[in-house]
Amino acid sequence: MLSRHRSKSLRVFVLVAMGTFVFAPTLQNVQHPTSAYKPPVAWAGIRRAEAVYVGGQSIGIRLNSKGVLVVGFEHVEDSDSPAKAGHIQVGDVIETINGQRIHSISELREHVMKASEHTLDFVVHRGEAKVHVQVRPTVDSSGNKRLGLLVRDSTRGVGTLTFYDAASHRYGALGHVITDADTGHAIDGWGTVYDSEIFGIVRGSSGKPGEKRGRFVTPQIRLGSIDSNTAFGVFGSMKHVPPHLYRARKIPVARPNQVHNGEATILTVVHGQQVEPFTVRIENKTRQTKPTTKSMIVHVTDPRLLKETGGIVQGMSGSPILQDGRLIGAVTHVFVSDPTRGYGVYAKWMLEQAHHRTGALSSEVKAN
Structure with missing residues (x-):
């Protein structure tokens, strides 16, 4: 008889920042047979959007590995x-x-x-x-x-939807790769996204990042599929515009040269399923001519968000960043030493990744 894996919390996978996708061990009683679901066909030749619906909604994520992952021995x-x-x-x-x-x-x-x-x-x-x-x-x-093996075949957690492209029925979320909590390896696989809600917040402090406490609302109903887990987030398809939109209209996606240091807004959920806007400042915007992570530093300045969360917390991965009426990026990491600051990635790179051929990790993830 084989031993099941032990549940462990999300580990720091870079020295100065922690990815803000929060694993949700409380969701492990939710079961969805993988045999009943087939990986989606890769998208090719689709029309890229100039404008998208912005997210901010909390989403439940189940990512299945292609095979069984070895995480330890006994x-x-x-x-x-x-x-x-x-x-x-x-x-x-x-x-x-x-x-x-x-x-x-x-x-x-x-x-x-x-x-x-x-x-x-x-x-x-x-x-x-x-x-x-x-x-x-x-x-x-x-x-x-x-x-004498400890193994895992799937990962569950809560993150944030960044955008939905109605022209191609593609979406992007998280803004960073999902890695296995024990091995630190990027998970090559496919999966499903679900509607979720936030029922609690663990406030962050210096040296101790906080987190959202979330759960799947309707685990029997899928919002969409996951077909790609990359350095720029998770991507897949959705048939319909997702629920709980903060804005019912589409907005343009900014080019990197349209992003500037200064005031901006992030959209995220801190209570239930309500998407709310919070004030931030963009600092140290990076000049990038090709897709690269860590595009900017995001500094939370909103008094209410600071009071409730202490800044950026796990579960905010993918929270869209708006500036000058455009979607400019997504929150991806929190600085462990200063939870009021973290990294963001340009939305342009996420949108391009959403329209790449699916089913493979990006070259940047493979190199890490």
Whole structure:
């Protein structure tokens, strides 16, 4: 019998800032069989929008990995992990066992228990390579075959929708890549977004970023699909304009050279499902001629937001930034040492990423 993964909180994956997508362990009782959902077909030749609906809504995210991700090892009774002895590594994605494709933890468990062979042939995805590994399971005192693995096949959490392009039915959210909480590796996979609400705030302070407490409102109803998890956010398709819009009309997406230092507004949810505007200042706007993250520093100045949250908190990832009547970017990270400040990414780069061929991580994520 295989052990299920242990839930852990979001870890800092850069030295000075923390991504503001908040994992939601309270949502793990919500189950949606992955076999009932097929990854969407890649979009090609779609017309790019000059104007989009801006978001700010809280969204629930479930991201399924392509295979089963190894996040750790455990002893089997008094013996070391058989999987570790067989040279499986943390961060490996198990793709096949004895030639049989593995999509979920339950399939992994079933193949191990039913296998007649004493040694199992694994194919794992490790970085850019596929590696063949042989593992001999240990039979415990109850007669169960054990691999001594801690694994995960999906991640759930709460973030913020940035925009929706009605012309192509594409959306963008978060503004940064979703990584596994234990390994720090970017998750290559597909998934679903849901309507969510915020029921509490943990206020941030220096050295201790805060977070939104959220939950899925109608987990049986999907808002849309996820087909791409990149350095610029998660992207996918939605059939309809999402609910809870702050503005019922579309606004233009700014080019990077139209963004300037000075006053701006972010849209986000701090209570329930109501999207609200809050005042910020853009600092250290970066000149970028090609898609790159960390486009600007966002400084929260709104007194009410500072009082309620302490600044930028986890769960604000993707909160749209407006300036001069345009969508200029999205909040992506909070500075651990100063939660009133964080990074933002240009909306232009997110919109371009939304219209790229889906299903692959960006080159920037692969390089990290």
